[in-house]
Amino acid sequence: MVRQVLTLFLLFFAIFIFSSTLATAGNESESANKTIAREILEEVRVLRNRTQELEDRLMDLESKAVLSEPELIVKQKDIWVCDDGQEFDRPDRAKCRDGKELRKSFTYQREKVYRRQTISEKIEEALTAEEGISMGVSATATVQQAIGIGSHENKAEGDLFGIGSVDLLLIGKPALNTMFFVDIEAIGGFSPDTTISNISVLNSDNARRTNDRELNIREAWMKLELFEQQLSLYGGMLDLTNYFDANRVANDEDSQFITDTLVNNPLLGAPANGGGITAIYDPKTGVNFRWGIQRSDSASTGLTEEVFSVIEIGYLSHFITIPEGHYRVWYRFDKDLGKENMAYGFSIDQKLSASLTLFGRFGHKFTSDQFQDDDFFYSGGFQFKNRYTFSPGDYWAFGYQHTDLGTEIKESLIEGYYNFDLAESFKASFHLQYLFDSNSGGADKSYLLPGLRVHFDF
Amino acid sequence: MKNITLTILIFVLSFPFNSFSEEVIINDPRSVAVIVNRDSNDLSFMDLKTKKIVGRVFLGKWVNPHMAVLTPDGRRVVTGGTRANRAYIIDVATLKLIKSIPVDTAPEHLAITPDSRYYYQGNPDGDSVSIIDLVSLKRLKNLEGFAEPLNITMLPDGSKAYVANMGAHWVGVIDVKRHELLKKIKVGDVPERSKLDPGKFLGEINGISNATITKDGRYLYAADGDLGIVGVIDTREDRLIKTIKVGENPWRAYSSPDGTKMVVVNNGDETVSIIDIKTNSVIATFEAGPEMIGVNFSNDKAFVISRASSFLYVYDLKSLKPAGRIKIGTGLELETAATDPQGDKLYLASSRDHSIYIIDGKTHEFERVPDVGLYPWGAFILEGQDNYCH
Numbered sequence: 088m089v090r091q092v093l094t095l096f097l098l099f100f101a102i103f104i105f106s107s108t109l110a111t112a113g114n115e116s117e118s119a120n121k122t123i124a125r126e127i128l129e130e131v132r133v134l135r136n137r138t139q140e141l142e143d144r145l146m147d148l149e150s151k152a153v154l155s156e157p158e159l160i161v162k163q164k165d166i167w168v169c170d171d172g173q174e175f176d177r178p179d180r181a182k183c184r185d186g187k188e189l190r191k192s193f194t195y196q197r198e199k200v201y202r203r204q205t206i207s208e209k210i211e212e213a214l215t216a217e218e219g220i221s222m223g224v225s226a227t228a229t230v231q232q233a234i235g236i237g238s239h240e241n242k243a244e245g246d247l248f249g250i251g252s253v254d255l256l257l258i259g260k261p262a263l264n265t266m267f268f269v270d271i272e273a274i275g276g277f278s279p280d281t282t283i284s285n286i287s288v289l290n291s292d293n294a295r296r297t298n299d300r301e302l303n304i305r306e307a308w309m310k311l312e313l314f315e316q317q318l319s320l321y322g323g324m325l326d327l328t329n330y331f332d333a334n335r336v337a338n339d340e341d342s343q344f345i346t347d348t349l350v351n352n353p354l355l356g357a358p359a360n361g362g363g364i365t366a367i368y369d370p371k372t373g374v375n376f377r378w379g380i381q382r383s384d385s386a387s388t389g390l391t392e393e394v395f396s397v398i399e400i401g402y403l404s405h406f407i408t409i410p411e412g413h414y415r416v417w418y419r420f421d422k423d424l425g426k427e428n429m430a431y432g433f434s435i436d437q438k439l440s441a442s443l444t445l446f447g448r449f450g451h452k453f454t455s456d457q458f459q460d461d462d463f464f465y466s467g468g469f470q471f472k473n474r475y476t477f478s479p480g481d482y483w484a485f486g487y488q489h490t491d492l493g494t495e496i497k498e499s500l501i502e503g504y505y506n507f508d509l510a511e512s513f514k515a516s517f518h519l520q521y522l523f524d525s526n527s528g529g530a531d532k533s534y535l536l537p538g539l540r541v542h543f544d545f
Numbered sequence: 546m547k548n549i550t551l552t553i554l555i556f557v558l559s560f561p562f563n564s565f566s567e568e569v570i571i572n573d574p575r576s577v578a579v580i581v582n583r584d585s586n587d588l589s590f591m592d593l594k595t596k597k598i599v600g601r602v603f604l605g606k607w608v609n610p611h612m613a614v615l616t617p618d619g620r621r622v623v624t625g626g627t628r629a630n631r632a633y634i635i636d637v638a639t640l641k642l643i644k645s646i647p648v649d650t651a652p653e654h655l656a657i658t659p660d661s662r663y664y665y666q667g668n669p670d671g672d673s674v675s676i677i678d679l680v681s682l683k684r685l686k687n688l689e690g691f692a693e694p695l696n697i698t699m700l701p702d703g704s705k706a707y708v709a710n711m712g713a714h715w716v717g718v719i720d721v722k723r724h725e726l727l728k729k730i731k732v733g734d735v736p737e738r739s740k741l742d743p744g745k746f747l748g749e750i751n752g753i754s755n756a757t758i759t760k761d762g763r764y765l766y767a768a769d770g771d772l773g774i775v776g777v778i779d780t781r782e783d784r785l786i787k788t789i790k791v792g793e794n795p796w797r798a799y800s801s802p803d804g805t806k807m808v809v810v811n812n813g814d815e816t817v818s819i820i821d822i823k824t825n826s827v828i829a830t831f832e833a834g835p836e837m838i839g840v841n842f843s844n845d846k847a848f849v850i851s852r853a854s855s856f857l858y859v860y861d862l863k864s865l866k867p868a869g870r871i872k873i874g875t876g877l878e879l880e881t882a883a884t885d886p887q888g889d890k891l892y893l894a895s896s897r898d899h900s901i902y903i904i905d906g907k908t909h910e911f912e913r914v915p916d917v918g919l920y921p922w923g924a925f926i927l928e929g930q931d932n933y934c935h
Contacts, residue, residue, distance in 0.1 A: 202584045202609055202628075202920070263875065315872040316856075371832075371858065371870045405865040411829055441790065441827040473790045478736050479773065510742035 168192050220267075223256040225544035227341045229290060233279050236523070236533040243282040243534070250276035252292050254305075264312040275300035279536060284528025286490050287500045288347030289520060289536060291340035297359070305360055321365040327357040327379050330365045331399050331417055335436040336446045336470040336484060341542050343470075345518050346502050349486045354430045354450030354464045356421055358383050358395050373403035383422050393422045404437075412437035426455040432464075442474035446486075459493040480508030498525030515541045567639040570600045574619035574637045578883060578892050579925045580901060581613045581624060582918025588613050588624060589918045590640065591892075591901065593885065593926070596914050600640040604633050611653045612934035615927045616661040621679065625652030625666050632666050632677055632684075644682045648675035654934050656697040656706060658721060665706055665719075667694040674708060676724045690726050691717055696755040696797075696934075700780060701762040707778075709753040709767060716756045716767050716776075718783050732767045732776025733788050746771065755797040755933075759822060760804035766820070768795035768809055775809055775818075777825055787825045791818040799840035801847070801862055802888060802930055808847045808860075810837035817849055817858070819865065829865045833858045838935040839881040841891045843906020848891060850879050857893075857904070871909050873902055881923040884930040891931075894921040 167175045168190050169183035178189055228251040235241025252274040259267040276299075278290035288294045297303045308323030321330070332352050337343055340350045347353070363381030376399070383393035397419035404412045413436050421428040432450035439445060446469070452462040468486030473479055483505040491497040500523070506516040520536040570590075571577055577590045577599065586608045590600045604610060608626035615622050615637065622635040631645045632652060649671030656665045657679075664677040674688045674697065693712030699721075700706070708717040715729040732753060739746045751770025756778065758765050765778040768791065775798055777787040793813025798820070800807055807820040810833065817837070819829040834851030837858075841848045846868055849858040855877040859868040873879060873895065882893035884906075891904040893911075899919055904911040923934045 202607075371867050373866050403867065405829060410827070411831070411865075438830075478738050479790065480736075480738075509738060511745045513741075 164194060166192055166194050220257050220259040223258070223545060224254070225256070225341065225542070226253045227251065227292070227540065227542045229278075229292070229345060229538055229540040231279050231290065231345075231518075231520075231536050231538035233283060234535040234537070236521075236535055241532055241534060243279060246279070246282060248277050248279045248281075248290075250274065250278045250290055250292050252295075264316060266310040268306060268308055268310070269304065270306040271302055272305045273300060273302050279534075283522070283532065283534060284530070285500075285522060285525055285532075286348075286353070286492070286496060286498055286527050287488060287522065287525075289522065290345055291347040291350050294347045294351075317368060317370045319367045319369070321367075323362070324360055325363045325365055325379070325381060326360045327363065327365070327381055327395075327397065328355070330367065330377055330379060331355065331357070331397050331415075332432065332434050332448070333413075333415065334434045334446055334448065335413060336444050337436075337448070337466070337468065337486060342506065342514060342516075343484065344486055344502050344504065345538060345540060346486075346488070346500055346520060348464070348488045348490060348500070349466055349468070349502055352432050352434065352448050352450045352464060352466075353490060354432055354452045354462055355397070355417065355419065356395075356430060356452070357381070357397070358421075363395075375401045377401070395419065395421045410438035410440065426453045429453050430462075442472050444470045444472070446470070448488075454493050456493070460491075462493050463491045465489055478508065482506050482508075496527050498527055499523055500525075512545055513541070513543055515539070567641060569638045570640045571637055574615055575886070575927045577926075578901070579613045579615060579622055580894065580917050581610050581922045581924075582899075583609050583611070583896070583920040583922045585919035586610065586626075587918055588622060588635065589921075591914065591917065591924075596903065596912070598917060601918070602635050602640050602642055604642065604645075605629065608633075610922075612655060612923060613925050614655055614657055614932070615925060616657050616664075616679065617659055617927075618661040619927055620661070623655065623657065623664050623666075623677075623679075625655055625668075627651050627653055630668075632664065632675065634664075634677075634679070634682060646675075646677055646682065646684050648677075648684065649673045649687050654696045656699050658699060658706075659701060659703040663721065663724075665697045665699075667697050667708070669693045669695055669711065672712075674719070686724055688719065688724060688726060692752070695753075698756050698758050698765065700758070705780070705783075707756045707758075707765055707780075709756045711752045711754055712750050713752045714769055714772065716753060716765065716778060728783060730776075730778055730783060730785055732769050732778070732785060733772040733774045735772065751794060757798040757800055757807065759800060760802075764822070766798040766800075766807045766809075768797050770794045770796065770813075773811075773813070775807070775820065789820060789825060789827060791820075791827060792816040792830065796837060799842075799847075799931070799933075802842050806862060808840045808849070808862075810840060810849060812837055817847075817860065819847075819860075819862070831858075831860055831867055834870075838879075839933065841882045841884045841893075841931045843884060843888050843891060843930075846906065848882075848904070848906070850882060850893065852879050855879060859909070869909075871904065871911065873911065874898065880921065881933060881935050883924040883926045883932050885926055886928045886930060888930045892924045892926065894923050896920045896922060 167178045175181035231248045233243040233246045235244035255271040257269040274292050274296040278293040280289050280293045306324055306326050308321050308325055311320045328351050332355050337349050344350055361382050365379035367377045369375035378398045380394050380396045383395040397417055399415055399417040401415045415434045418431045430452035434448050436444055436446045447467040450464040454461050466488035470484035472482040485503045487501050489499045502520045504516050504518040518538040523533040525532050580589045587601045587603045589598050592599050607628050609628040610624045611627045613622055613624040622637055624633050632648050633645050634643045636643050648666050649668035651670035652666045652668045654667045664679050666675040672691050674694055676685045678685050692710040694708045695711040696709045698707045706719040706721055715731045717729055718727045720727050753767045753769050756765040756767040767776045773793055775789045775791055776785050779786050791809050792811025795809050795811045798807040798809045805822055809818040815833055815835055817831045817833045818827045821828045833849050834854045834856050836852040837849050838852050839850040845863050847860045847862055855873050857871040861868045877895050878897040880894040880896050882891045884891050893902040901914045901917050902911050925932050
């Protein structure tokens with residue numbers, strides 16, 4: 088009992104001492120607190136002023152700045168619809184009023200996206216948007232001189248020839264997986280073929296010319312792609328040599344060889360550009376199939392009257408140690424299946440290294456005339472690219488061709504050229520052709536033909 | 546007394562300590578693909594097994610993120626907000642935005658050091674690389690002197706970083722310890738004849754988009770668009786050892802998983818060049834499609850993404866032959882893809898229809914995962930075989 092009373096007394100005494108201490112300390116801290124409060128108030132005042140200043144600046148900035156607007160995109164979305172027009176975003180828990188099943192459909196709807204673009208990005212987007220028809224222009228001009236060789240009868244000795252062509256290309260994409268193409272061309276001038284009788288065609292532009300210096304629609308066709316774009320159909324006014332007997336290094340008279348028989352196989356015998364259809368099946372696995380028909384005679388009024396038909400199989404090879412090669416075999420008949428109207432051939436280009444490609448062509452046309460041999464043609468050569476050149480982008484090539492017709496006309500030709508890649512749209516090339524062993528026109532002849540070609544395209 | 550003590554104990558134990566710890570949404574960072582959605586301004590996280598979106602992190606309006614990368618330790622995701630000029634750091638487990646740090650103008654592609662310590666953010670419009678410390682979460686510096694730095698490649702040992710400049714014809718070498726630009730390595734000579742074509746060479750420059758590193762870290766392959774070449778750089782000596790001519794306007798090189806080949810997409814002539822790393826020569830050139838922006842690998846095949854055509858062009862790298870193409874859809878805009886660590890599946894972002902397409906590398910069959918976000922730009926998978934951005 089005494090102990091408990093004593094404990095209680097001590098407890099109350101301690102509380103009394105503690106309270107007194109607090110009271111004394113309170114008096115001293117009161118003045119310190121007032122100082123602190125004044126400092127705090129001063130800081131608050133400074134912060135308030137600063138905040139007001141920032142708010143004023145922000146308002147000023149907002150009023151002057153160009154406000155960002157969200158971009159508007161159109162999104163395709165799935166919807167579920169009823170016959171009465173009710174539309175739902177999701178099929179679960181959606182019911183038609185008439186109790187019928189919901190039908191899945193799709194629609195387009197505008198949505199906002201908070202995407203910020205700079206002005207230059209907007210301009211670029213507008214400029215690159217695909218609309219309407221795109222146009223291209225290309226022009227080629229060639230100058231060639233004929234230098235007679237040997238003791239042959241060379242009528243064109245020393246003559247200078249010039250020929251030029253201009254192409255206007257129009258391309259449009261009217262719908263998905265379709266393309267419309269028009270090539271309007273004009274060719275004018277004189278090529279060595281006007282004076283030198285030959286079967287090689289010393290300037291390929293001459294082989295394509297219809298009338299001198301007249302605008303001519305060379306091609307006008309529509310392309311449609313089907314079956315996941317594995318099948319391409321071309322219909323209209325076609326140039327069949329664009330689809331058959333192709334070759335990586337000997338196929339383009341504007342940028343590769345000038346001689347027509349080094350650019351095309353003469354025994355393919357494709358008629359002049361005209362109405363036709365071409366189908367190309369290419370599953371991008373290295374094998375492709377091509378088939379084309381065209382009216383054989385430009386005078387005929389229908390595609391079925393006289394038909395030129397060609398089929399081709401192409402194969403992309405990759406033998407173990409050497410790079411890729413393209414092998415194409417074609418077969419054609421002209422007008423009918425008579426033996427004299429049939430021919431076959433192949434076209435090969437094979438890379439041996441990154442810079443060296445070999446090429447070769449062969450053609451055989453049958454004859455039904457027992458007194459006449461079949462026609463034969465073969466050509467071959469090579470191209471160097473980015474090697475042994477003056478500048479990257481340059482390339483040079485050498486080709487040889489021999490044509491042996493059953494009518495006993497035969498000739499050989501060698502051509503070499505060096506192409507300067509001067510600018511993205513401008514190329515120039517020096518050519519040297521040597522026509523020899525030619526008896527075309529009944530007279531033996533041999534010519535050396537140096538030439539210069541320039542080509543622009545935009 | 547005992548009752549009072551018991552009452553106090555019950556109160557303490559029932560106190561909500563859990564309110565201080567965040568909810569863990571992603572336990573294993575390798576189980577998700579991070580998808581960058583440019584127009585919805587978020588990152589979405591898709592479970593690789595269920596193919597469902599398990600979480601999103603909204604970064605803010607007008608941010609327009611470009612590329613997202615998981616740090617190698619799997620703890621964080623970082624991304625640059627191209628229109629916000631900021632870098633964003635997100636905690637992977639809780640999917641919380643930890644911090645946003647101001648960088649330079651228009652951040653796009655980035656790289657993380659192998660030890661997950663430093664984040665290098667490229668700012669092409671600012672011509673700089675911002676270096677961020679992922680421990681202190683502070684920007685250490687803005688390293689300047691670049692010309693539209695587009696991609697940054699780290700060495701496997703983290704000692705150096707190589708910066709590809711789209712606005713120039715050189716690759717910059719950064720010392721990662723000192724965070725300084727050490728040297729510039731030119732990948733090729735501009736031909737004298739370029740003076741004849743001022744429209745092309747002074748109008749716009751297509752330089753180097755990426756310096757692609759070989760699997761052993763020994764060499765870099767830097768494709769230069771204007772020069773039409775791939776420069777091979779030795780990373781030990783930091784010098785150019787070879788120049789390989791490829792097609793027109795090459796975009797960049799992509800390394801095959803076995804480390805023997807580089808696949809280069811040439812957008813100028815729509816071809817693909819295959820380079821043999823041993824001989825440093827082009828061993829095959831194939832026709833491809835327009836606007837190629839990425840290559841992924843699976844089952845010894847290269848899958849080349851052609852943005853505008855909606856096709857993936859497939860090439861067998863063993864036989865070096867084309868192996869067809871996969872039509873993903875119609876009128877799509879395919880972006881880039883990530884390949885899972887096993888090399889079995891590709892996760893391809895398709896921006897126009899706001900989807901991810903999961904493509905089986907063996908069968909070529911694919912499955913669409915719609916509505917991943919608005920305008921998905923790319924995906925990233927931790928330890929994935931192929932991770933890149935365009």
